[in-house]
Amino acid sequence: TCYHGNLTQSKYCILALESNPSDHARVSTIFLSKSQTDVRDRRKSNHINHISHVSPGPLSKKYSSCSTIFIDDSTVSQPNLKSTIKCVTLAIYYHIKNRDSDRSLDIFDEKLHPLSREPVPDDYLHVDPEHKLIYRFVRTLFSAAQLTAECAIVTLVYLERLLTYAELDISPANWKLIVLGAILLASKVWDDQAVWNVDYCQILKDITVEDMNEMERHFLELLQFNINVPASVYAKYYFDLRQLADDNNLSFPLEPLNNQRAQKLEAISRLCEDKYKDLSRAAMRRSLSADNLIGIRRSNAVLS
Known part of the structure; x- marks a missing residue:
């Protein structure tokens, strides 16, 4: 929250919002910067392994040639659903893994607001989820609610906006509820056929509509009710997700041009x-x- 009684603090708040990637197209996305450390380490390791082996392994990517041209069906206006969800969940994975601290709010704490009847492990605060676990969670929601790839990109925009506006960190303790809140809001704002909160309760059978409504209200308040996503910001997130995919060998599916x-x-x-x-x-x-x-x-x- 910005308090206008202090001019210096107000200027600081304005500068902080102007440097928010979810609002301004020229500011780099947070997830891409958080992934760079791992990418550099991986490239260094691959370089060492390449030198130590005489014959490199088979190429993992397809390349166009004179006889065959490979293209993919993913564009900024019509992204590939499966690949987009993989990239978005990988971005969330890097957010959790390379977080600066563990700043959070009780409304997003999974132990205080469990999503299932299964007991939350005692070490839930410290064990980072694997990428495949995050992917399964998001993929289940998108499949059951029949959400679009565009909704996944907007979900990531809202997530980074929340972390910036509310000065939070996404961590093992809160990632499920934060991601759920971002998906819920993105589906209502972006998709033509919005999914109601009660529909999510049919997917996550152990959460109540009242808890879902309360989380949505807090999420909106923390976003300062700013749900606008400019086209330039959307495009930036799409292309940064493609860059993330390329850095992590998660290439979009290629098909020969027929x-x-x-x-x-x-x-x-x-x-x-x-x-x-x-x-x-x-x-x-x-x-x-x-x-x-x-x-x-x-x-x-x-x-x-």
Whole structure:
């Protein structure tokens, strides 16, 4: 919370919000910076192993050649669901693993607000969850609620916004409830067919609607009711997630370019070209005043 009675503190709060990656497209995402230490260590280890072995192993990635072109179906407007969830949960994993401290709130403490009847282990505060555990938890929610890949990206935006605004850390004790709160909010804001809180209670059968409502209310208050996600911020998170995937060898699924897909891409390219031609002709009919000139920049189609 920013208190305006102190000018210095107010300036500090404004600067803190301006440096928040969930609000501003030019600020680097937190998850990508938290992953860099592990990525550097892994690359160093791989380099040493490569030198020590005479023959390297088989290539894990597919590369285009003269005879075969590989493309993927994931774009910023239509991300691949499975790959996106894998990347988002990997980002959450790095948030937990490389957290600065264990700042939290009782509303997100799993022992105080359990999601199941199974007792929470005594060491739940100290044992970091593996990536596959986080992935299974998120994947279950997305499958049962039929949520989209775009919702997963917005979930990560809300999660980083919460950690920044409320000055919290996501940890073994609170990650499930924080992730659940972010998913719940993202599904209501982003997806056309929102999932009600009672629907999540059908998925997580041991949590009550009252607890879900209270958590959602706290989540919104901590976000200062800022649920807006600019297109530029969304795009930044998408491309940073692709960078995270590349750094961790989680490549998006590649398929050979066949005749049917090539014809579809060619048709889309022709539609775009006709659209740009129409815009260009419309621009030429406008006044030649320097203040009214509209520049039309043509660009070739790019295969993602």
